[in-house]
Structure formats: C-alpha cells, structure tokens
Amino acid sequence: ATLASDPIFASAITTGLISIFSFGYLYWSKKNDFKQDGALRKVFYLVSGGVIMALGNILHNSALSLGLVSYTIAIKRTGILFGVLWGYLFFGEKSISQKLIGALVAISGILVILIFR
Numbered sequence: 001a002t003l004a005s006d007p008i009f010a011s012a013i014t015t016g017l018i019s020i021f022s023f024g025y026l027y028w029s030k031k032n033d034f035k036q037d038g039a040l041r042k043v044f045y046l047v048s049g050g051v052i053m054a055l056g057n058i059l060h061n062s063a064l065s066l067g068l069v070s071y072t073i074a075i076k077r078t079g080i081l082f083g084v085l086w087g088y089l090f091f092g093e094k095s096i097s098q099k100l101i102g103a104l105v106a107i108s109g110i111l112v113i114l115i116f117r
Contacts, residue, residue, distance in 0.1 A: 007061035015054040074110040
C-alpha cells in the first residue's frame with residue numbers, strides 16, 4: 001500500500017479500518033462499560049492509543065519507502081524488548097527473565113539477518 005500511494009494515506013486507511021472495526025467490536029461486546037461513569041476516560045484512552053498507533057504506522061511506512069526493507073523490519077522488531085520491559089514495569093508481568101531470554105533470541109535472529117544478508 002505504501003508503494004502504491006504514500007505513507008500517510010496507507011497508514012490512514014489501514015489504521016482507520018482497524019479503528020472502526022475494533023471500536024464496533026468493543027462497543028457491542030462491552031455495552032455496559034460504555035454506559036458507566038468513566039466511559040469518557042475509556043474512550044479517551046482508546047483514541048489516544050489509536051493516534052499513537054497511527055503515528056507509528058506512518059513512521060514505519062515512511063521508513064519502508066526510504067530504506068531497505070530488511071533493515072527497516074529488523075529495526076522494528078527490536079521493539080520486542082520494549083514490549084517485555086513495559087509489560088514488567090506497567091503491568092507487573094511475572095517471569096520476566098524467561099521473556100527477556102525469548103526476546104534476546106528474537107534479537108539474535110535479527111542480528112543474523114543483518115550480518116549475513
């Protein structure tokens with residue numbers, strides 16, 4: 001999609017469709033949550049997450065159009081480390097050492113791709 005149009009348009013379409021269908025699913029499956037106090041705050045969090053996701057997609061698609069795809073994807077996949085760390089810090093996930101080992105295995109695969117391409 002990025003090659004056929006531009007990074008912003010491709011990101012807007014894909015993120016927009018994901019947002020519409022996700023919101024529809026959440027609304028119809030969790031109607032009571034939207035009728036309670038604090039529903040506006042929940043919607044704010046959903047919209048904020050969508051905006052961050054859209055910005056991430058725009059940056060990723062821009063990088064794909066400017067650089068080598070193998071490097072761009074490899075760099076994007078290093079985000080697994082952030083996911084593991086944020087899961088531990090913000091959500092109190094357990095067995096962080098096992099998850100870090102798994103993330104390091106994935107990162108080592110990325111390094112193999114970059115070194116031996």
